[in-house]
Amino acid sequence: MRIVTARELQDWLEHGTVLEKDSRGPKVVMLQNGLILKIFHTRRHPWLARITPPAKRFAQNAATLKKLGIAAPAIIETLWLDQCKGLSACTYQPLPGKSLETLLREQPTEIDNLIPELAAFIFRLHRQGIYFRSLHLGNVLLLPEGGFGLIDFLDLIKKRRRLNDWEAKRNLGHLRRYLQRRKISGFPIDKLIDSYSATARSC
Known part of the structure; x- marks a missing residue:
């Protein structure tokens, strides 16, 4: 999983379009390049989120669906936004429909x-x-x-x-x-x- 710099994340949030958010902040962002940034805020203890990052599980589930012939978004990259807080994310190609x-x-x-x-x-x-x-x-x-x-x-x-x-x-x-x-x-x-x-x- 690639570590995203604070500057890179700030640029994404400033120039992207927030599609979904909650009290903890943005959850789904449409980036300028057309990809979707999905942010996983965890309620688990940060060290648990570091062991099994939600972004990685999301990508694995996408691969499982693809293997079974079920349409799902194509994952581009899994990311760490803040390892200390267990904050992960992924980018993916949106599924048309x-x-x-x-x-x-x-x-x-x-x-x-x-x-x-x-x-x-x-x-x-x-x-x-x-x-x-x-x-x-x-x-x-x-x-x-x-x-x-x-x-x-x-x-x-x-x-x-x-x-x-x-x-x-x-x-x-x-x-x-x-x-x-x-x-x-x-x-x-x-x-x-x-x-x-x-x-x-x-x-």
Whole structure:
């Protein structure tokens, strides 16, 4: 992992466009060269973050998805912004597409047509041993050429076996609770679960 100088980071933040931030500062920045800078603020003890840097885990998860044939951002570089604080980052080529959350807001009728394909995509993830706790509409992109891709997958876990029924149900439950928590109406979650079950029965 390359160590970024304070001056280099300041230049990125001054000339880039902050896309996402919280009380700790910028989290996602669009750089002038078109790459995305993703900053990982950790709540863990700094020495733990130094042992297993979030940026490195993010890059490993991206490689795992690519190996499985699942579209994900292409990681360019993993970085240390402040080793003492365990602050890491990575740059990546943004994945083209539109999040399902944006699609639901702009073209709600289109979502309904995509449910069988989305259910098959989630079933494929589970069959390949992917447990993605942050499986929600903001982290699934509809790709320009069709199909789906994933973003923001730091908490993704690759198991050596396919997910069992309890794990799959729990993962879909995360999506339902996300909709409830964000008060997102109009997404046919029950239809998605029914379609998922139908896909599982046919395999």
